[in-house]
Amino acid sequence: MTTAPALDIAGLTVRYGDTVAVDGLDLTVPAGQTVALLGPNGAGKSTTVNAVLGLLRPDAGSIRVLGRTPLDAIRAGGVGAMLQHGGLPSEARVGEVVDLVRRSFPTAWPLDDLVATAGIEGLLARPVDALSGGQRQRVLLALALAGEPPLLLLDEPTSAMDVEGRRAFWTTMRGLAGRGHTVVFATHHLEEADAVADRVVVVAGGRLVADGSAAQLKAGGATRRISFTAGPDRDLDALPAVRSSSRQGSTVTLTTADVESTLRALLADGAPLPDLEVRGASLEDAVLTLTSSATTIGARS
């Protein structure tokens, strides 16, 4: 089991009626990696996670989890998961739920440490129905961790958290990776992928469009950002090499694949360019470039 990858997905295809949610996805995650599945809503992240957990049957492809079928891996206590539509039972106390799940695994995470790691101090005696959104999310994390499983699958784990909760959660996730857990998490927060993951897998339209470290993706996108102040009447459509443009108040921001030719064109029309700035693109720009263009850009490590 130590030699098998934590996760091995080959040719995964999932359809809902006529819609192809996941389209021939291949992904191998070696044990110990922290991987972000990054993509916009509807990219196929959740579908992939659900297929890996055996919650839905793929139309094609194979999935091995820790060298086993998803169901066998879960039954053996190899997987902990935080689902987007997972829930907690009514008429129960947090401590009872945590206890039940801990006891279902062959090895349980020591309770004191689990409580501290998931950040659910003081919640054990509380009725589940009295939890806030962020607290629920942390209790669900505690359930995912309860059996100290080698593989953790977290589907948008921070969606109900405020900024502070989110940062605390990232620290927790980095700590898990430090303990040797394999962590695969879906997110549409670039900041989260950048802060936590060793590897970022960008998914769009059910396909893998990029795969590499955050730094590689930024470089792979190879875009730069030009911003300046311009009136609303300024025509920016005809500029060469521009991949995307946005306007916030009077500030225009362009991402370009070729900063030199874009700048030349801007300067050539003679209009002033107050507050001109040229910067390296952020991960966000790289991902936007990747997910908006249909081509697969390989930045594989």
Add this chain to the structure above:
Amino acid sequence: MNPLFSFQLRRVARNRQYLIFTVVLPALFTIFFTKIFGGMASGPVEYQRQAALYMVSMMAYGGLGAALGATIRISFDRASGWLRQLRVTPVPQTQVLAVDVAVGALLTLPSLVVVALVGRFVNDVQLGLGQWLALVGVLWAGAITFVALGILLGLALDERAAGGAMGFVGVVLATLGGLWAPVEVFPDSLRTLAHAMPSYWYAQLGRDVAAGAVPSGTAVVVLAGFTAVFALLAVGVARHRPLHAVAG
């Protein structure tokens, strides 16, 4: 004890409404009906017959209500995502279902026993010890029909419909099955309908035992048939809509 079993038992037992509707209410009705109809009895023999009849009817009402109430709640656990969450723990799916059946079956016992105690000590129903045990035993065993029905409804109905069904289905089964008013006073058409109700045959098990007889074969066969149909339908629904699905 299986951890999931004790967990589920604690959850249902925490629900006060459940205890009131399945234990307290049938017990109070037993006293109420016996005071009214027993008071009109022509003599002690007739009183015994009436008191035993209402006790058995209310045991049946409490038993089927408890079985339904304990199992229809599957719908709530589907809606909340809890069953989905359980699905990604090592707890086997078969165990989740088996625990629901076991909890439903066990929780019919308090209402049966409490109503029997009320019958004996408040209403002075006289039966032999063996008869008392047999009475509770057959009604406990027969409750499996309503456990199956409850699981079917819990799988088939959404959260809101399930909440309504918990009270409604029990009352309809009790009324049409002749548990409130005995079928002897029903007009012919309603009596035919009563004979098509599993609740009628469920109570018949108890009436036979209270009358000193063995439960009728017809009642046993009809209840077994209903149980099989409910269970098959539940399997069919579960195929289309797995336990762990959130909705749809």
